[in-house]
Amino acid sequence: MNYSQQRNCILNIVCSNPIHPTAEQVYEQARNIFPRISLGTVYRDLNQLSQMGALKKICSSYGSVRFDGRTDPHFHMECTCCRRVFDVEKSELFSPEKSIMDSCGFLVRRYEISIQGICRDCREKNRDLPIDKTEKR
Numbered sequence: 001m002n003y004s005q006q007r008n009c010i011l012n013i014v015c016s017n018p019i020h021p022t023a024e025q026v027y028e029q030a031r032n033i034f035p036r037i038s039l040g041t042v043y044r045d046l047n048q049l050s051q052m053g054a055l056k057k058i059c060s061s062y063g064s065v066r067f068d069g070r071t072d073p074h075f076h077m078e079c080t081c082c083r084r085v086f087d088v089e090k091s092e093l094f095s096p097e098k099s100i101m102d103s104c105g106f107l108v109r110r111y112e113i114s115i116q117g118i119c120r121d122c123r124e125k126n127r128d129l130p131i132d133k134t135e136k137r
């Protein structure tokens with residue numbers, strides 16, 4: 001398998017993984033396909049793919065870099081328990097651009113919304129999970 005096929009395969013791993021995997025998680029999956037691939041190669045491919053605009057790098061609030069196969073505008077919410085990151089559609093949130101423009105004439109070019117909580121899987125596993133316990137690793 002040549003280099004660009006390998007990189008495409010890495011892109012596919014990210015695109016088919018709606019939890020926004022970290023490089024390590026991509027590496028774990030890539031190893032099943034390319035047993036000799038190194039974590040460094042996965043990092044390099046992921047960085048090249050994000051420079052090409054094929055995927056997006058996002059920073060989790062825990063400081064880890066994660067990769068997103070979706071490049072259209074959308075938001076993220078992060079589970080404080082399993083630390084997976086999920087997509088939130090723009091239509092599910094308010095769109096502040098227009099109201100900010102109307103109220104103070106500020107042209108919003110870019111904004112971030114940070115949402116944290118507990119995902120359905122984690123809630124079902126442990127219904128009365130204390131929030132502070134989940135903050136530690």
Ligand SMILES: [Zn+2]
Pocket residue numbers: 079080081082083084118119120121122123
């Ligand atoms: Zn979770």
Ligand SMILES: [Zn+2]
Pocket residue numbers: 020068070074075076086087
């Ligand atoms: Zn996303």
